[in-house]
Amino acid sequence: MVKICCLGAGYVGGPTMAVIALKCPDIQVVVVDITKSRIDAWNSDTLPIYEPGLDEVVKQCRGKNLFFSNDIEKHVSEADIIFVSVNTPTKTRGLGAGKAADLTYWESAARMIADVAKSDKIVVEKSTVPVKTAEAIEKILTHNSNGINFQILSNPEFLAEGTAIQDLFNPDRVLIGGRETPEGQKAVQTLKAVYAHWVPEDQILTTNLWSAELSKLAANAFLAQRISSVNAMSALCEATGANVSEVSYAVGKDSRIGPKFLNASVGFGGSCFQKDILNLVYICECNGLPEVANYWKQVIKINDYQKSRFVNRVVSSMFNTVANKKIAVLGFAFKKDTGDTRETPAIDVCKGLLGDKAKISIYDPQVTEDQIQRDLAMNKFDWDHPVHLQPMSPTTTKQTLDYKKIYDSMQKPAFVFDGRNVVDSEKLREIGFIVYSIGKPLDGWLKDMPAVA
Numbered sequence: 001m002v003k004i005c006c007l008g009a010g011y012v013g014g015p016t017m018a019v020i021a022l023k024c025p026d027i028q029v030v031v032v033d034i035t036k037s038r039i040d041a042w043n044s045d046t047l048p049i050y051e052p053g054l055d056e057v058v059k060q061c062r063g064k065n066l067f068f069s070n071d072i073e074k075h076v077s078e079a080d081i082i083f084v085s086v087n088t089p090t091k092t093r094g095l096g097a098g099k100a101a102d103l104t105y106w107e108s109a110a111r112m113i114a115d116v117a118k119s120d121k122i123v124v125e126k127s128t129v130p131v132k133t134a135e136a137i138e139k140i141l142t143h144n145s146n147g148i149n150f151q152i153l154s155n156p157e158f159l160a161e162g163t164a165i166q167d168l169f170n171p172d173r174v175l176i177g178g179r180e181t182p183e184g185q186k187a188v189q190t191l192k193a194v195y196a197h198w199v200p201e202d203q204i205l206t207t208n209l210w211s212a213e214l215s216k217l218a219a220n221a222f223l224a225q226r227i228s229s230v231n232a233m234s235a236l237c238e239a240t241g242a243n244v245s246e247v248s249y250a251v252g253k254d255s256r257i258g259p260k261f262l263n264a265s266v267g268f269g270g271s272c273f274q275k276d277i278l279n280l281v282y283i284c285e286c287n288g289l290p291e292v293a294n295y296w297k298q299v300i301k302i303n304d305y306q307k308s309r310f311v312n313r314v315v316s317s318m319f320n321t322v323a324n325k326k327i328a329v330l331g332f333a334f335k336k337d338t339g340d341t342r343e344t345p346a347i348d349v350c351k352g353l354l355g356d357k358a359k360i361s362i363y364d365p366q367v368t369e370d371q372i373q374r375d376l377a378m379n380k381f382d383w384d385h386p387v388h389l390q391p392m393s394p395t396t397t398k399q400t401l402d403y404k405k406i407y408d409s410m411q412k413p414a415f416v417f418d419g420r421n422v423v424d425s426e427k428l429r430e431i432g433f434i435v436y437s438i439g440k441p442l443d444g445w446l447k448d449m450p451a452v453a
C-alpha cells in the first residue's frame with residue numbers, strides 16, 4: 001500500500017488529502033500538523049474548517065484510509081510520498097518584509113523530513129511557494145540525506161475556498177512539475193498515478209519544476225487582476241452613470257475574455273491573492289524587473305483603493321461622519337461558504353468605520369465573535385503567523401432578512417451599502433432606503449454627497 005503523509009492540516013491539506021483518500025482506497029493517507037488543536041478538531045465531529053461537502057468526505061474515509069495525527073515523525077518516516085502544505089505567509093520583518101514569502105515553516109518541515117527519513121521519499125510542494133523554492137528544499141534535503149534519495153515535485157493547489165470539494169473532484173487541471181532526469185520523471189509518474197484514480201489523464205499536466213511553481217503565482221495574479229480591472233471600471237461607472245454589471249456582462253460575452261471573475265465588489269480577500277502577488281512582485285524586483293513588479297503591484301493598489309473608496313462612500317453619504325452611528329455589517333469572511341477571514345476586505349472596511357468612531361455590529365453565520373475580535377485587533381500580515389485558530393462551523397442555516405421591519409426600526413435617512421452587489425436595490429429603494437451598489441448609477445442623495453477618494 002502506498003503511504004502518503006501530508007504536513008499541514010489546514011484549508012488545503014485537510015480537504016485535499018480527504019479527497020485523495022476517498023478516491024484512492026488503496027492508498028493510506030495521514031495528515032499531520034504541529035497544532036494539536038487542529039488535529040483534535042479533524043478527529044472530532046466539528047471539523048476545524050467549513051467547506052460544503054467536506055464533512056461527508058471525511059466521515060466516509062476517516063479511520064479507514066484517512067488519519068489525522070500529531071505523531072509527525074512516525075508518519076513522515078513511514079511515508080512514500082510527503083505533501084508539504086504548510087502556511088507560506090508574507091514576511092513581516094527582515095529582508096523583503098511586506099512582500100516576500102516567509103518560508104520558515106517550509107524550511108523547518110524540510111529539515112524535519114531530512115532528519116527522520118530512513119527510506120527514499122517523494123516530497124511534494126503543495127504550498128504556494130516562490131519560484132525556485134524546490135532548489136532550496138533540495139539543498140536542505142540532500143545536505144542532510146544520509147544516502148537517501150529525495151525527489152522534489154511541485155504540485156500547486158488550485159482549489160478555491162467555498163468550493164474546495166467540488167474543485168478537487170473536478171479540477172480544471174492538476175499540475176505536476178519535476179526534474180527532467182529519469183528519477184525526476186519517475187517521481188512525476190508516481191504522483192500522476194495517484195491523481196489518475198479520478199482525474200482524466202489529459203487534465204494532468206506535467207512540466208518542469210519552475211514552470212509549475214510559477215504557474216500558481218501567475219494564475220492567482222491573473223485572477224486578482226481581473227477583479228481589480230472590473231473594480232477600476234466600477235469607479236468610472238459611478239462617475240459616468242454607466243452600470244458595471246451591464247459593462248462586465250457585455251465585456252465577458254467576448255469569448256476571448258469570458259464571463260468569470262468579472263463581478264465588481266468591495267475588493268478581493270482571502271489568504272492567497274494579495275500574498276501571492278506581493279511575492280510575485282518581490283521575485284520580479286529580485287530579478288531586476290522593476291517594470292514587471294510595478295505592473296502587478298497596481299493590482300493590489302486598486303484593491304486597497306476599492307476598499308477605502310467604499311468606506312469613504314459610507315462616511316460621506318452620512319454627512320461626512322459616522323461617529324456614534326450604528327452600522328450593521330452583514331458578512332465578515334472573505335466570501336460565502338467559508339469561515340476564513342484571512343485578509344477579508346471586511347477587516348479594512350470595519351477598521352475604516354471604527355476609525356471614524358462608528359458603532360458597528362458584525363454578523364457572519366460561519367465566523368465566531370472571538371475570531372472577529374482577533375482579526376480587528378491584529379496588524380496587517382500578522383494573521384498567518386500566530387497559529388490561526390479557525391472558527392468552528394457554527395451554523396449553515398440560510399436566513400432571510402425582513403428589510404421592511406429593519407427599515408422601520410432605523411433612524412432616517414436609512415442606508416444600505418452593498419459591497420457585493422447582492423441585494424435587490426430597487427426593492428430596497430421602494431421601502432425607502434438610500435442604496436449604494438458598487439459601480440451602479442448613484443441615487444440622487446449619493447450624487448449630492450460625493451465621496452472623496
Ligand code: NAD
Nearest residue numbers: 007008010011012033034035086087088105109127128157
Ligand atoms: P493553513 O494555515 O490553513 O494551514 C497550514 C497548516 O500548516 C497549519 O495548520 C499549521 O499549523 C501547519 N504547519 C506549519 N508548519 C508545520 C510543520 N512544520 N509541520 C506540520 N504542520 C505545519 O494554510 P492553507 O490555507 O491550508 O495554505 C497552505 C498553503 O497552500 C499555503 O502556501 C497557501 O498559499 C497554499 N494555498 C492555499 C489555498 C487556500 O485557498 N487556502 C489554495 C491554494 C494554495
